[in-house]
Amino acid sequence: MRADRLIRILLLLQNQERLTTKELAQQLEVTERTIHRDMEALSVAGIPVVARRGKYGGWQLMENYRTRLTGLKKEEIMSLFLSPSQQLLKDLGYLQEWTEAREKLIASIPKNLHSEVKDVTNRLHIDSSAWRPSTEVIQMFELLHQAVWDQHKLKIKYERADGTVVTRIVEPLGLVAKGNTWYVVAAVEGEIRNYKASRVITAEKLDEPFERPDDFELASYWQESKQQFIRSLPSYEAQVEVSPDILARLKFTGRFVKIEDLKKQEGSWISVKLNFDTEEEAKSFILGFGNQIRVIQPLQLKEQIIQVARSIIDFYNHDGVHSKESKHGHDES
Template sequence: MRADRLLNIMILLQNRGKMTAKELATKLEVSERTILRDMDALSHAGIPIISDRGKDGGWRLLDNFRTHLSGLNTDDVKSLFLFPSEELLKDLGFNKQTLDTRQKLLASIPETFQEEAQVSWERIHIDSGTWRQTKESVHALKTVQQAVWESKRLTIVYKQANGEQKERLVEPLGLVAKGNRWYLVASRNGELRNYRVSRIHTAKIEDETFRRPLDFNLADYWEQSKKEFIQNLPQYDVQVELHPAIIKRINFTGKFVQFIKTENPNGDKWIPAALRFNDKQEAIEFILGFANKIKVISPKDLPNEVVSSAISVIKFYKNK
């Protein structure tokens, strides 16, 4: 609804200070032309909206103008009670208090929202860990977090994927928890980079502070970074037929393979399927693990390579 969008524009400008029409359009999932019409509507309604031109231009509210509208609805209030896992909060040094923070929050909101908030709290719990907890060592997290809070440059010794360690001087902009892993988002030589905190061998806070980019938004950047990472992942697609006996097992191996589609069983009751791997070697190892319960249809050269790998395994153990 347009009224909700106008309110959201005011809240965004109030919280962020200044945003371009393009940024607002992206955030609210409308066109820039719609945003410009909304700005006219807000001006005619007496809201002091100002447009700054130039390189660092954008829309902003008149200085010292603040609305008294929170924009909170029932769903917003319920979402406030869906806290992250205690493990992540402990990583950041937020130790659990005697009185749960949600108790304090519950006491501060209007009575009309309290019942819905209580229901949300009692019925939904978020656990960001895995079934077999493999907690990464994040000994540098405290230092990294301090540098983020204080906007101070940070010298890190970072272990790259190939095992080589490199020293880097970065400007830490924020921390992101992805599952049970922590990532540092930082600027280096003017470029935004992601660093897994568990790979930071040492971290030293420098005396020099830095100025955060005015247009940087951590959540927006991370979403875009994820999309680009997924788009650049390698893909190796395989057409197979699956024996009915392994269907239940294979559905639990999503870490190594992605199901693209399955079809109705054929005359032999085998199930045609399309599988996606990161690369050919990953596909070979996965197929070998199911022995004679997976038939490879394509690529045509893959069955021979599976056989070759199987022969290598047999020779290795025969010579033991």
């Protein structure tokens, strides 16, 4: 409804001070033209919205203007009781505070909503952890967390994915949890980079403050960084046919493979397009299913799998001959 959208625009501008037409359109999932019409409607209604031009321009409310449209609807209240990841809250040291704040929030809402709020926690639960518990230990997490708030530079020793250790002077801008894995987003020599928190071996707080970039927004940066990382991932496609007997297993082996397309036909083999990171992963995966997957394309992959299968047969044939010779020699002695 348009009335709800106008109220949301008003509250967004009050809470975030300044937003561009594009940012408002993205948050409200409407076109930029719709935002311009909404702004005109707010202005006609007497709401003092103004447009600022320039690099840091956008829509904002006149200084000192505050709306009193702060009443929460039932659905909005219920949404506040969806449980966040308690492990992440514990990592940050906020679990106790969150629990107490939740109790205060329950006490503040109308009594006729208490049962519905309780239903939210009984019917909806969000678990962001993996099936296998993480074994990562973040030795420096408390110091990293504090440095984000103190805005002091850190001298860190960091272990890269290949095992090499580097020393960096970083300006910690924020912490991001991807699943249950923490990353430190930091400025280094004018560039913003991501560091896996569990790979920070040591961290030393320096007596040198830093200024956060005025235009830096952690959520927007992370979204762009994540998309860039996904685009950079290697990709290797294989068109295969699979036996119906392994279809269920195929869907639950998603660590190294993604099912791109599946065409199921009753009583016959199933055509499937698989996407791997590398050709080596494709070979290992397909060989693991023996004669229950056959490669259609690429032909080079099919030929390589045939070669590997033959080498395995040769290996075991040779191993069998070697075992007989060893046994025969033992009998002679």
